Amino acid sequence: MRLNSLVLGAACALALSAPAMAQQLTAITGGRVLTGTSVIENGTVVIRDGRVVSVGTGAAPSGATVIDARGKVVAPGFVAVDSGLGGSEISSVGGSDDLRNGANSISASFDVSYGLDPWSITLPVARLGGITRAVVVPNHPGGGGGGHAHDDSDFAGVGHAGLQSPSLFAGQAAIIHLAAGTDILVKPRVAMVAPFGEAGAGVAGGARGAEFVQFKETLAEVRLYARNRAAYDRAALRDLSLSRADLEALIPVANGDMPLIVTVRRAADILQVLRLAEEEGVKIILDGAEEGWLVAPQIAAANVPVLLNPISNLPGNLETRAARMENAAALDAAGVTIAIKGNEGSVHRARETRYNAGNAVSHGLPYEAAIEAITVAPARIFGMAGQFGELRPGAAADVVIWSGDPLEPLSIAERIWVNGEEQAPTSRQFLLRDRYAQGGEGAMPPAYGR
Amino acid sequence: MRLHRLRGASLAALACVALTACATTGSSGSNGDDAASNEGDDREALATGLDYAANPDPFPSTYRGLPRQNMAIVGGTVFDGAGRRIDNGVVIVTDGRVAAVGDASTPVPGGHQVVDARGRFVTPGIIDVHSHLGVYPSPGVQGMSDGNEATSPNTAQVWAEHSLWPQDPGFNAARAGGVTTLQILPGSANLFGGRGVTVRNVPSVTMQGMKMPDAPYGLKMACGENPSRVYGGRNQSPATGMGNMAGYRAAFIAARDYKAKWDKWREDGEGSPPTRNLQHETLAGVLDGSILVQNHCYRADEMAQMIDLSKEFGFRITAFHHAIEAYKLAPALAREGICADMWTGWWGFKMEALDAIEANAALVDAQPNSCAVIHSDDAELTQRLNQEAAAALAAGRRMGMTIPEERAIRWITLNAARSLGIADQTGSLEAGKRADVVIWSANPFSVYARADQVFIDGGLAFDRMNPAYQPLSDYELGQPGYGLAAANVPQGAR
Numbered sequence: 001m002r003l004n005s006l007v008l009g010a011a012c013a014l015a016l017s018a019p020a021m022a023q024q025l026t027a028i029t030g031g032r033v034l035t036g037t038s039v040i041e042n043g044t045v046v047i048r049d050g051r052v053v054s055v056g057t058g059a060a061p062s063g064a065t066v067i068d069a070r071g072k073v074v075a076p077g078f079v080a081v082d083s084g085l086g087g088s089e090i091s092s093v094g095g096s097d098d099l100r101n102g103a104n105s106i107s108a109s110f111d112v113s114y115g116l117d118p119w120s121i122t123l124p125v126a127r128l129g130g131i132t133r134a135v136v137v138p139n140h141p142g143g144g145g146g147g148h149a150h151d152d153s154d155f156a157g158v159g160h161a162g163l164q165s166p167s168l169f170a171g172q173a174a175i176i177h178l179a180a181g182t183d184i185l186v187k188p189r190v191a192m193v194a195p196f197g198e199a200g201a202g203v204a205g206g207a208r209g210a211e212f213v214q215f216k217e218t219l220a221e222v223r224l225y226a227r228n229r230a231a232y233d234r235a236a237l238r239d240l241s242l243s244r245a246d247l248e249a250l251i252p253v254a255n256g257d258m259p260l261i262v263t264v265r266r267a268a269d270i271l272q273v274l275r276l277a278e279e280e281g282v283k284i285i286l287d288g289a290e291e292g293w294l295v296a297p298q299i300a301a302a303n304v305p306v307l308l309n310p311i312s313n314l315p316g317n318l319e320t321r322a323a324r325m326e327n328a329a330a331l332d333a334a335g336v337t338i339a340i341k342g343n344e345g346s347v348h349r350a351r352e353t354r355y356n357a358g359n360a361v362s363h364g365l366p367y368e369a370a371i372e373a374i375t376v377a378p379a380r381i382f383g384m385a386g387q388f389g390e391l392r393p394g395a396a397a398d399v400v401i402w403s404g405d406p407l408e409p410l411s412i413a414e415r416i417w418v419n420g421e422e423q424a425p426t427s428r429q430f431l432l433r434d435r436y437a438q439g440g441e442g443a444m445p446p447a448y449g450r
Numbered sequence: 451m452r453l454h455r456l457r458g459a460s461l462a463a464l465a466c467v468a469l470t471a472c473a474t475t476g477s478s479g480s481n482g483d484d485a486a487s488n489e490g491d492d493r494e495a496l497a498t499g500l501d502y503a504a505n506p507d508p509f510p511s512t513y514r515g516l517p518r519q520n521m522a523i524v525g526g527t528v529f530d531g532a533g534r535r536i537d538n539g540v541v542i543v544t545d546g547r548v549a550a551v552g553d554a555s556t557p558v559p560g561g562h563q564v565v566d567a568r569g570r571f572v573t574p575g576i577i578d579v580h581s582h583l584g585v586y587p588s589p590g591v592q593g594m595s596d597g598n599e600a601t602s603p604n605t606a607q608v609w610a611e612h613s614l615w616p617q618d619p620g621f622n623a624a625r626a627g628g629v630t631t632l633q634i635l636p637g638s639a640n641l642f643g644g645r646g647v648t649v650r651n652v653p654s655v656t657m658q659g660m661k662m663p664d665a666p667y668g669l670k671m672a673c674g675e676n677p678s679r680v681y682g683g684r685n686q687s688p689a690t691g692m693g694n695m696a697g698y699r700a701a702f703i704a705a706r707d708y709k710a711k712w713d714k715w716r717e718d719g720e721g722s723p724p725t726r727n728l729q730h731e732t733l734a735g736v737l738d739g740s741i742l743v744q745n746h747c748y749r750a751d752e753m754a755q756m757i758d759l760s761k762e763f764g765f766r767i768t769a770f771h772h773a774i775e776a777y778k779l780a781p782a783l784a785r786e787g788i789c790a791d792m793w794t795g796w797w798g799f800k801m802e803a804l805d806a807i808e809a810n811a812a813l814v815d816a817q818p819n820s821c822a823v824i825h826s827d828d829a830e831l832t833q834r835l836n837q838e839a840a841a842a843l844a845a846g847r848r849m850g851m852t853i854p855e856e857r858a859i860r861w862i863t864l865n866a867a868r869s870l871g872i873a874d875q876t877g878s879l880e881a882g883k884r885a886d887v888v889i890w891s892a893n894p895f896s897v898y899a900r901a902d903q904v905f906i907d908g909g910l911a912f913d914r915m916n917p918a919y920q921p922l923s924d925y926e927l928g929q930p931g932y933g934l935a936a937a938n939v940p941q942g943a944r
Binding site for chain 2: 089090091092093122125266267291293294311312313314315316317318320321322324326327329330343344347348349351352355358359361362364407408409410411412429430432433434436437439440441446
């Protein structure tokens with residue numbers, strides 16, 4: 001095979017990815033451009049200084065480095081929502097998991113941004129799947145309800161080691177980019193996470209009704225605290241059930257400034273959560289919502305966005321008995337803003353986000369809506385509209401040139417820019433692949449190959 | 451293919467009388483004569499149930515097949531599963547069997563209904579070699595979790611078919627993804643998890659109604675982290691990889707001994723017959739080649755150990771499942787004739803899954819006489835094995851390999867059938883085989899392709915546009931959402 005040239009190509013690309021490139025004016029011409037909200041045939045995308053300068057049909061500006069994308073598709077980098085990228089290396093290795101915290105004094109205040117690892121081997125793998133941004137969310141230590149564990153490994157029970165009586169909150173999410181480098185954090189503390197439904201009920205003592213009461217009581221305490229910080233500091237306030245750090249972290253949630261990602265699946269629970277949010281003045285984002293299609297008009301009327309996995313179509317438990325492949329299409333048709341997730345926590349399988357979007361299309365979601373659901377919509381949902389996830393002037397230059405329709409498994413992300421910097425098209429998996437490409441039975445052991 | 455090293459009055463030969471498994475292997479040694487001579491012995495028969503050979507198929511298939519009619523599927527692009535692509539092809543199905551496959555000039559016999567597949571694609575039914583549908587069903591709640599008899603490292607005596615709940619809605623979802631045959635396996639907590647069962651993916655009230663006639667049993671074995679974690683966690687053996695190996699060896703020593711006693715008793719009839727032991731009996735079936743080893747094994751070094759172990763005791767490993775590192779041992783696997791059953795996208799969920807690569811299947815496939823298979827192990831992934839194969843194909847092409855789609859389709863059809871020992875019956879559209887056929891709305895390597903019609907033994911089992919052929923399990927009746935169509939969404943099942 002032609003591995004030498006491939007390896008050489010990777011090396012060249014690495015050299016090209018030096019930061020100096022970012023300053024250069026670059027025009028990607030001739031491709032089918034998916035801006036995130038529209039399609040431009042034979043489009044020109046111009047980037048400079050890490051940002052998109054222009055998107056249109058004009059000629060490349062003079063002095064620009066022109067990249068010929070004829071026959072290709074040019075798209076914004078995709079955004080993995082409800083992701084663990086950078087926060088978990090090997091799922092079964094507890095020490096490499098910084099998404100889950102069992103201490104009951106640091107729950108709402110738990111901030112995943114401190115535990116992110118720019119050197120994680122998961123990042124280049126996701127990037128090769130076209131992912132250039134992620135909303136990294138904490139996992140609740142009580143575990144999530146439902147779903148199918150792979151490799152039938154769940155027989156030993158989900159690890160709850162070190163779990164103290166947890167609070168309702170899993171902690172706060174952060175947004176990252178996936179450029180190689182030493183700093184991947186885009187914005188910390190973009191949302192609070194709390195499980196409802198079975199998982200939430202489990203935290204509160206077993207019953208859903210208990211969680212709703214506990215939630216309201218908690219917000220009441222947060223508001224009491226916010227009004228009486230000075231008294232609290234003098235120990236002149238009644239005892240509160242949360243730590244000071246958690247109370248502080250929840251103030252923006254109680255004020256409706258920080259969105260609360262609510263993991264909820266059952267239609268009945270969705271309605272209750274919508275009601276709760278309205279009563280408490282809390283801004284929410286539904287996560288999961290497998291039965292959302294049953295109450296799509298109500299979700300739309302509440303103007304609440306949904307993070308969902310469109311291929312979740314089986315009753316993993318009794319919360320998801322109405323799960324359907326058409327969920328994404330039905331919610332979109334009702335006017336709900338949806339973002340499409342990857343698989344299994346979107347860490348190792350974040351790269352499958354695009355296939356999930358494709359499957360939503362094959363089950364009724366308009367193509368443009370599917371692209372939006374992995375680009376523009378996540379940015380909008382998390383308050384970053386226009387800053388990434390879109391090819392439009394001013395947005396971060398996260399650009400991917402695809403060999404074809406990016407939702408197709410047969411298409412390949414050929415060139416990838418994040419913040420205007422071209423990323424090496426390689427990963428640890430590619431190194432392994434190339435090492436064994438000839439069968440691994442040469443005179444010298446494979447270990448002598450790089 | 452499968453070896454029958456042992457001849458004469460062995461368990462294998464006796465089994466062959468009742469099970470047609472041997473006939474499917476091409477072995478010429480399945481001599482009914484020997485068995486008949488044993489039956490002619492003067493010895494009194496053992497009490498019912500005490501002699502395996504008296505009833506080697508105690509839970510027989512009652513599979514009947516769905517109503518069918520003769521048909522000619524014409525005009526589609528055919529990937530026949532055996533490596534051929536036929537544009538504007540014709541597939542003739544007669545009496546539930548493939549009668550002919552060819553180009554547009556293929557004559558359509560009288561009385562055959564013509565199915566128009568123009569603009570569509572035709573493939574063999576998809577085979578999932580690694581499924582837990584029915585044993586880890588939906589809903590996955592306590593009370594339904596029947597996939598792992600995680601009570602002892604050796605539970606070779608348990609049979610997945612005894613856990614299989616036919617009402618698992620996952621069977622219907624898998625069928626809507628083109629899956630016509632599945633191997634249902636026990637879980638991987640144990641060194642020996644028990645017997646798997648191969649089923650036809652038809653709705654049925656009973657397991658027996660799905661059980662594939664003439665399919666050999668598989669024995670689920672597991673390498674690596676799972677057994678050592680489960681039992682090590684209980685402070686018992688195996689707690690390590692070396693404990694795993696010691697456990698396999700001890701079990702095969704006991705099974706050899708057991709088999710020798712039965713063989714001797716059948717030969718000379720002296721003394722009391724051995725007491726039947728279901729655990730040893732399954733392993734004895736492995737030793738005589740009638741039961742196929744389906745070995746969950748991630749790492750290349752562990753696969754190599756298992757291959758040596760199989761030689762130590764004289765059996766064959768049919769397939770390594772979850773063969774994450776098969777690409778590191780691809781030439782050896784091909785030489786040994788062992789299938790590698792793989793995912794494309796799963797990795798990193800535990801240490802032994804760290805070195806997964808998307809090009810695994812392509813690299814395994816590149817070896818002469820190889821057997822690369824894409825499997826699911828998952829109720830969701832099984833619905834989209836065509837897409838998992840597409841991602842594997844893309845990974846191979848990305849590294850410069852030339853892999854036509856008609857070759858890659860074998861990863862989920864003919865090679866999968868080989869991995870289950872049923873390649874003489876299904877897995878490709880070749881004359882004489884079961885007419886397990888999927889008509890796809892588009893190229894199955896596209897994410898947008900849907901299985902329009904799924905035929906099992908020539909019977910229409912699923913039709914995407916006809917609710918009369920979109921079966922619901924009993925469980926699905928009357929549940930939330932039952933009978934409702936998602937508003938404003940074009941028709942199409944599930």
